[in-house]
Amino acid sequence: MEDDVFKTIKEEGSGCVKEKMSKFVSFALHVETAEEAKAIVDEYRKKYADARHVCWAYVLGWERTDFRFSDDGEPSGTAGRPILGQIHAAGLTDVLVIVVRYFGGILLGTSGLIKAYKEAAAEAIADAKIFEKTVDDTLSIRFTYPLLNDVMRVLKQIEGVRWKQDFAEDCTMTVYVRKSQSDRLVETLSQIYGVEVTYL
Numbered sequence: 548m549e550d551d552v553f554k555t556i557k558e559e560g561s562g563c564v565k566e567k568m569s570k571f572v573s574f575a576l577h578v579e580t581a582e583e584a585k586a587i588v589d590e591y592r593k594k595y596a597d598a599r600h601v602c603w604a605y606v607l608g609w610e611r612t613d614f615r616f617s618d619d620g621e622p623s624g625t626a627g628r629p630i631l632g633q634i635h636a637a638g639l640t641d642v643l644v645i646v647v648r649y650f651g652g653i654l655l656g657t658s659g660l661i662k663a664y665k666e667a668a669a670e671a672i673a674d675a676k677i678f679e680k681t682v683d684d685t686l687s688i689r690f691t692y693p694l695l696n697d698v699m700r701v702l703k704q705i706e707g708v709r710w711k712q713d714f715a716e717d718c719t720m721t722v723y724v725r726k727s728q729s730d731r732l733v734e735t736l737s738q739i740y741g742v743e744v745t746y747l
Contacts, residue, residue: 551682551726553609555641556683562670566663568651572588572598573671578605578643586615591645594637599650602664604739606634609682625660633668641676644668666675681707684729685747686722694741701735708732721747 555693560575565720574591578584584605592601604616604627614634616627630644643740655663691700694719709723724732729746736744 551609552679553611553640553682554638554677556639556675557678558676560641560671560673560675562667562674564658564663564670566671567653567655567656569653569663570649570651571646571663571667572649573644573646573667574674575668575671576643576645577641579607579641581605581607581613583681584615585641587643588645589646597649598647600626600648601645602630602648603643603645604631604634604668606629606631606640608733609640609680611640612656614650621664622657625657626664629661629665630668633665633672636669637672637677639672642672644671646671660689681721682726684726685725686733687747688718688720688722688736689743689744690718690739690741692718694739697739698736698742701732701739704735 556575556577562573564571575610576587578587588601588603595601600619600621602617602619603637604623605614607613614631618626630646634642634644646664665686688698702710705724707725711721713719733744736742
């Protein structure tokens with residue numbers, strides 16, 4: 548996969564695994580901040596207040612370096628880490644996976660718990676709608692009206708570029724371009740005398 552493309556969830560997925568009378572209900576959701584993930588976990592705790600455990604993991608950011616997980620009272624390493632492992636295995640980010648456990652009266656042991664949480668997380672992820680997004684840089688371009696055609700010619704040469712324009716006395720454009728293409732775009736625009744380009 549290219550380094551300016553990442554995979555995330557477009558539509559929520561869910562799953563359910565039964566293991567020795569215990570039920571593991573799972574959900575995969577799109578989130579963009581730690582605060583948003585925390586709020587959703589709190590909401591699910593209230594919604595499933597009758598459950599024994601609400602375990603979760605999330606991964607944020609296109610570099611996938613921001614992640615957290617919780618065993619919520621299960622033995623350490625048996626719930627949150629296996630859930631996180633499934634998010635990593637699917638190559639996803641900006642994702643929160645929650646697994647709600649209803650205890651069935653039979654202890655599953657460490658390996659049984661890991662297997663159940665892993666399978667429940669995998670089911671929710673498999674059920675979710677996944678799509679690819681590009682990592683974009685945002686540029687500001689300023690120039691005078693006579694240079695408009697030259698600037699537009701350059702913008703149209705690069706695939707997937709989007710822009711907003713604000714034409715008052717001078718022309719100002721906010722341009723969104725894939726990270727892998729931004730240096731090339733800045734270099735080409737900078738060669739047009741009278742065009743100012745800055746990263747936002």
